[in-house]
Amino acid sequence: xxxxxxxxxxxxxxxxDLVAAKREGWDGVRNYQARNFMREMAVGDLAIFxxxxxxxxxxxxxxxxxxxxxxxxxxxxxxxxxxxxxxxPDDPRWDWVTVAPKKRLRFISLDQLREMPELVECxxxxxxxxxxxxxxxxxxxxxIVAAGS
DNA sequence: GCCAACGTTGGC
DNA sequence: GCCAACGTTGGC
Numbered sequence: 001x002x003x004x005x006x007x008x009x010x011x012x013x014x015x016x017d018l019v020a021a022k023r024e025g026w027d028g029v030r031n032y033q034a035r036n037f038m039r040e041m042a043v044g045d046l047a048i049f050x051x052x053x054x055x056x057x058x059x060x061x062x063x064x065x066x067x068x069x070x071x072x073x074x075x076x077x078x079x080x081x082x083x084x085x086x087x088x089p090d091d092p093r094w095d096w097v098t099v100a101p102k103k104r105l106r107f108i109s110l111d112q113l114r115e116m117p118e119l120v121e122c123x124x125x126x127x128x129x130x131x132x133x134x135x136x137x138x139x140x141x142x143x144i145v146a147a148g149s
Numbered sequence: 150g151c152c153a154a155c156g157t158t159g160g161c
Numbered sequence: 162g163c164c165a166a167c168g169t170t171g172g173c
Contacts, residue, residue, distance in 0.1 A: 150173100151172105151173085152171100152172095152173095153170100153171095153172095154169105154170085154171090154172105155168105155169085155170080155171105156167105156168085156169080156170095157166100157167085157168080157169100158165100158166085158167085158168100159164105159165100159166095160163105160164095160165095161162105161163085161164095
């Protein structure tokens, strides 16, 4: 089973929202590298739920992949902010996966994450990183869970 | 194929 | 609000 990290802005959709929704399609990913990672996700994979653009930013919980990649319907919806006029149902460009909450963690701030030796190579902490879907090693994942448990 | 311009992300 | 980093677009 693979391990991942997913970023979301809590003002838009935070961990509490996922708990309330029970499960949710991870919409709005419009970056090819992130999309390709989502295509590698399998049902049962676990992902760290990270709050970006927050005060402070950090980890809020764990979620699980409950449905693999399939076309993100918001790309076809002209009223959606994620609408992509260059995409079509015949040849969809963007996928989503469906996630469900697994376990809330004690909040781990970005500052705390930066102090963890297990994460020195984690892409999340790399300078200028903007990727919203990031693969984690088992060690990285386990270290984050331990820090928030 | 190059690269300048532009838009977005995300920490601060 | 600022700005660094990076991805995408489009003219050539």
